[in-house]
Amino acid sequence: MTDWIDxxxxxxxxxxxxxxxxxxxxxxxxxxxxxDDHVFALVNxxxxxxxxxxxxxVHGHSVACPLHNWNIALKTGEAQGNxxxxxxxxxxxxxxxxxxxxxxxxxxxxx
Amino acid sequence: xxxxxxxxxxxxxxxxxxxETANEEDIFVPSEDVxxxxxxxxxxxxxxxxxxxxxxxxxxxxxxTIFGAEPYVNYNRIMLSPVLAGEKSFDDIIINSRDWYxxxxxxxxxxxxxxxxxRAAKTVTSHSGRTVGYDKLLIATGSDPFIIPVPGKDLPxxxxxxxxxxxDTMLEAANNGGSAVVIGGGLxxxxxxxxxxxxxxxxxxxxxxxxxxxxxxxxxAGWLLKSALEGRGQTILTGANTEAIYGDGKVEGVRxxxxxxxxxxxxxxxxxxxxSTALAREAGLEVNRGIKVDxxxxxxxxxxxxxxxxxxxxxxxxxxxxxxWEMCRxxxxxxxxxxxGYKGSVTSTKLKVAGLDVFSxxxxxxxxxxxxxxxRDASRGVYKRVIVKDDKIVGAVLYGDTVDGGWYFDMLKRxxxxxxxxDLLIFxxxxxxxxxxxxxxxxxxxxVAALSDDAEICGCNGVSKGQVVACIEKGACxxxxxxATCKASASCGSCTGLVENLLxxxxxxDVQSGPKTxxxxxxxxxxxxxxxxVAQNMRSIPEVMQxxxxxxxxxxSSCRPALNYYLxxxxxxxxxxxxxxxxxxxxxxxxxxxxxTYSVVPRMWGGLTNPRELRAIADVVEKYDAPMxxxxxxxxxxxxxxxxxxxxxxxxDLNAAGMVSGHAYGKSLRTxxxxxxxxxxxxxxxxxxxxxxxxxRMTWGSWMPHKxxxxxxxxxxxxxxxxxxxxxVVCVDSGxxxxxxxxxxxxxxxxxxxxxxxxEQEAMDYCAAFTQLYREEARYLERTAPWIERVGVDxxxxxxxxxxxxxxxxxxxxxxxxxxxxxxxxxxxxxxxxSELHQPLEPPMPFGAIAAE
Numbered sequence: 001m002t003d004w005i006d007x008x009x010x011x012x013x014x015x016x017x018x019x020x021x022x023x024x025x026x027x028x029x030x031x032x033x034x035x036d037d038h039v040f041a042l043v044n045x046x047x048x049x050x051x052x053x054x055x056x057x058v059h060g061h062s063v064a065c066p067l068h069n070w071n072i073a074l075k076t077g078e079a080q081g082n083x084x085x086x087x088x089x090x091x092x093x094x095x096x097x098x099x100x101x102x103x104x105x106x107x108x109x110x111x
Numbered sequence: 112x113x114x115x116x117x118x119x120x121x122x123x124x125x126x127x128x129x130x131e132t133a134n135e136e137d138i139f140v141p142s143e144d145v146x147x148x149x150x151x152x153x154x155x156x157x158x159x160x161x162x163x164x165x166x167x168x169x170x171x172x173x174x175x176t177i178f179g180a181e182p183y184v185n186y187n188r189i190m191l192s193p194v195l196a197g198e199k200s201f202d203d204i205i206i207n208s209r210d211w212y213x214x215x216x217x218x219x220x221x222x223x224x225x226x227x228x229x230r231a232a233k234t235v236t237s238h239s240g241r242t243v244g245y246d247k248l249l250i251a252t253g254s255d256p257f258i259i260p261v262p263g264k265d266l267p268x269x270x271x272x273x274x275x276x277x278x279d280t281m282l283e284a285a286n287n288g289g290s291a292v293v294i295g296g297g298l299x300x301x302x303x304x305x306x307x308x309x310x311x312x313x314x315x316x317x318x319x320x321x322x323x324x325x326x327x328x329x330x331x332a333g334w335l336l337k338s339a340l341e342g343r344g345q346t347i348l349t350g351a352n353t354e355a356i357y358g359d360g361k362v363e364g365v366r367x368x369x370x371x372x373x374x375x376x377x378x379x380x381x382x383x384x385x386x387s388t389a390l391a392r393e394a395g396l397e398v399n400r401g402i403k404v405d406x407x408x409x410x411x412x413x414x415x416x417x418x419x420x421x422x423x424x425x426x427x428x429x430x431x432x433x434x435x436w437e438m439c440r441x442x443x444x445x446x447x448x449x450x451x452g453y454k455g456s457v458t459s460t461k462l463k464v465a466g467l468d469v470f471s472x473x474x475x476x477x478x479x480x481x482x483x484x485x486x487r488d489a490s491r492g493v494y495k496r497v498i499v500k501d502d503k504i505v506g507a508v509l510y511g512d513t514v515d516g517g518w519y520f521d522m523l524k525r526x527x528x529x530x531x532x533x534d535l536l537i538f539x540x541x542x543x544x545x546x547x548x549x550x551x552x553x554x555x556x557x558x559v560a561a562l563s564d565d566a567e568i569c570g571c572n573g574v575s576k577g578q579v580v581a582c583i584e585k586g587a588c589x590x591x592x593x594x595a596t597c598k599a600s601a602s603c604g605s606c607t608g609l610v611e612n613l614l615x616x617x618x619x620x621d622v623q624s625g626p627k628t629x630x631x632x633x634x635x636x637x638x639x640x641x642x643x644x645v646a647q648n649m650r651s652i653p654e655v656m657q658x659x660x661x662x663x664x665x666x667x668s669s670c671r672p673a674l675n676y677y678l679x680x681x682x683x684x685x686x687x688x689x690x691x692x693x694x695x696x697x698x699x700x701x702x703x704x705x706x707x708t709y710s711v712v713p714r715m716w717g718g719l720t721n722p723r724e725l726r727a728i729a730d731v732v733e734k735y736d737a738p739m740x741x742x743x744x745x746x747x748x749x750x751x752x753x754x755x756x757x758x759x760x761x762x763x764d765l766n767a768a769g770m771v772s773g774h775a776y777g778k779s780l781r782t783x784x785x786x787x788x789x790x791x792x793x794x795x796x797x798x799x800x801x802x803x804x805x806x807x808r809m810t811w812g813s814w815m816p817h818k819x820x821x822x823x824x825x826x827x828x829x830x831x832x833x834x835x836x837x838x839x840v841v842c843v844d845s846g847x848x849x850x851x852x853x854x855x856x857x858x859x860x861x862x863x864x865x866x867x868x869x870x871e872q873e874a875m876d877y878c879a880a881f882t883q884l885y886r887e888e889a890r891y892l893e894r895t896a897p898w899i900e901r902v903g904v905d906x907x908x909x910x911x912x913x914x915x916x917x918x919x920x921x922x923x924x925x926x927x928x929x930x931x932x933x934x935x936x937x938x939x940x941x942x943x944x945x946s947e948l949h950q951p952l953e954p955p956m957p958f959g960a961i962a963a964e
Contacts, residue, residue, distance in 0.1 A: 008952050015691065019947065019951065028951075035330045035664060055707075059665055060667075061479075
């Protein structure tokens with residue numbers, strides 16, 4: 001059983017960009033929209049030095065962290081190339097033009 | 112077995128042939144046919160195909176009755192586009208004529224849609240009131256066009272593009288000429304727009320997304336398509352949101368959310384389709400997005416089946432024709448007790464617009480473990496992208512040359528291992544086969560080695576393999592050397608791989624690598640890219656990537672900011688800055704700090720300030736609880752710890768005191784540092800402060816390859832440290848010494864003396880000219896110091912000092928460019944521009960109200 005939170009529409013997120021969502025009591029989430037209109041959600045922290053990934057340059061299905069240019073795979077949260085680390089991901093789905101993200105509760109326990 | 116009754120009314124007339132029924136009785140008659148009765152609701156492509164498949168397996172098993180809402184025999188709906196375009200007639204697209212129905216004893220009740228079903232009684236009832244019993248019912252109602260709920264959607268002249276009636280309406284409107292708006296830039300919308308254009312209407316396509324056919328095409332292919340359609344006279348508006356359709360009694364035009372009004376006497380809505388499920392829903396069948404079916408196309412009622420666009424199988428709903436064929440096969444197997452089971456479909460799409468070849472198949476969204484193989488051939492207008500995962504093709508997007516679409520799609524469906532032909536895959540089937548026959552070696556080097564000497568390598572410049580090899584043997588030991596001598600791969604670059612392989616074949620390990628490429632997305636260097644942007648008058652990032660054969664779909668964090676700058680520099684006042692290709696600081700107009708907050712530095716002209724500005728800064732520090740304020744090395748005040756949400760309000764407060772952005776964050780003019788000069792200093796020779804302010808007023812706001820610092824010192828004691836700046840002025844009694852290329856960073860470099868001038872105006876003019884030369888010729892992220900070491904100070908002197916006309920031209924280009932760039936970005940944001948960059952998304956529901964699944 002997954003709780004889904006409606007956070008808005010695709011048009012609310014710039015293409016090749018991101019918006020953040022703050023759910024009370026949980027870590028800030030970055031919701032990304034890629035050039036081909038896929039949507040991904042990650043905790044808004046780079047595994048390296050906690051840089052806000054939502055402010056990075058989105059290319060392909062990756063984002064370059066704005067602080068030190070680590071590239072993070074949007075689907076898995078894994079750092080790419082020679083860098084090592086992983087940012088928690090959040091399940092997303094698009095339904096009837098709306099974007100829904102899974103509630104983070106389970107993640108909090110893991111963090 | 113239920114008793115079967117049917118009758119038909121006299122009112123259903125079409126083309127003077129009476130209703131499409133093989134039965135001649137005019138009142139209901141009990142049938143003597145004792146076979147099981149299959150009633151099909153829907154006379155479209157799915158319903159009829161299902162019956163065809165069934166007949167092919169067992170001609171006599173079922174008695175068949177088909178209901179159709181439209182007053183026609185079964186026609187090929189996907190060919191409506193060629194009918195609209197005038198390439199085909201209605202007769203050409205009929206799949207099954209009346210003879211087919213009668214030959215197979217099929218009862219066709221056309222023009223009378225089924226409006227209700229009673230599963231307990233096992234009957235269906237039509238619009239005209241006729242009730243027919245069934246043993247097995249097949250629902251094939253297809254889908255309905257989605258009508259966006261805007262004001263004016265019901266006005267006469269607003270139609271969808273779904274059936275023959277819509278085509279007739281469009282043809283009638285086209286006969287009167289005028290303008291049409293097509294809402295929706297997907298497959299259907301573009302085909303409608305194409306048809307209407309050919310029929311002489313002035314057509315505007317409005318598309319909500321930024322990329323045409325975004326579900327089938329990636330951005331690059333979408334851009335090519337848009338350019339081609341615009342070349343055919345259509346107006347394509349992407350990222351355009353329809354607000355209303357207006358008109359008095361009939362449609363007169365469409366208004367967009369941004370206020371634009373587009374006059375039109377015909378509006379075609381082609382934004383999408385949704386499964387037609389009302390009948391099934393009312394009858395209590397399980398319906399989600401579509402009517403839920405199992406692998407044998409059976410619904411939640413074992414005697415009711417469904418097929419085509421109205422169904423949902425394994426969570427998927429299909430709007431294309433190929434899955435329908437596969438569903439019909441499984442359905443017919445099930446109905447004849449063979450039960451093979453439908454396993455879902457992989458789909459491919461082709462745009463039916465004459466002369467535009469577009470193909471897409473499978474999943475081209477990329478993602479984990481996926482590798483893109485991209486080929487761009489600008490001179491032929493070709494873009495090919497094949498997506499490979501675990502040595503199997505998972506998707507393909509082809510534009511301009513779709514010959515190999517079927518080949519890729521075939522391998523994709525068969526999940527064929529392509530590891531052996533991977534390197535040749537993108538060149539297509541013929542080339543891959545050539546490689547395979549070349550001594551069985553699939554190594555691309557071996558494939559190139561196997562080519563004959565007169566095989567053409569470079570199509571743009573007509574260079575054969577023999578010529579390339581001769582050129583290498585004569586001493587061209589690098590890609591660049593080959594390009595410079597025999598011109599192979601020097602134009603469009605699509606044969607770069609071939610040339611590199613030839614180099615490897617001829618020279619082995621002696622190949623010299625050329626200058627560093629811009630990034631891993633391209634084989635071109637910064638200088639190549641920049642030269643071509645200007646030479647080919649390129650105007651957007653996707654265009655550069657297409658024409659220069661980028662190997663990734665939308666670049667990377669290295670090349671995108673560079674391309675954005677090169678275009679901005681080449682097209683002042685015309686280029687639309689791409690915010691998503693800006694580094695965070697330039698996008699947010701503030702400096703990101705390690706904790707994710709920002710620091711804000713207002714401009715202080717020449718390092719001067721006044722009580723009003725200082726008060727405003729003090730107020731901001733208190734109001735927004737900024738934890739630190741610091742004097743910078745560039746003689747300004749830096750306010751730390753501002754949250755991104757507060758930035759617009761902070762800027763508004765600073766703007767109110769007359770301050771603008773200091774661009775302390777950008778690859779741009781930073782500060783003009785000054786000393787107090789002759790106005791106060793006992794050693795000062797000139798008004799260095801005044802000149803510094805003038806220079807800063809002239810240069811602020813300009814984007815550069817990298818950050819750019821200026822200083823003006825009032826005497827050779829050089830208190831403003833002008834000799835470690837990008838451009839420095841040292842005032843002397845007799846005038847102004849101009850210095851360039853200094854740097855106080857990791858590698859300290861003192862400036863080179865450029866020249867000495869006599870007047871303040873000359874100092875300003877030379878500064879503008881030098882700045883523009885740097886803007887136009889340095890590579891992105893190259894400071895003036897390494898640039899000057901690379902090109903030599905003599906070159907700079909020649910361009911700025913000796914070539915007076917050239918200097919003047921550079922200066923005027925700089926000032927022209929500045930006329931567009933000196934708008935305070937803070938003021939725009941404070942006024943509300945790009946507010947989504949600062950505000951988080953707010954879930955519209957309270958946190959308690961959560962959708963659960």
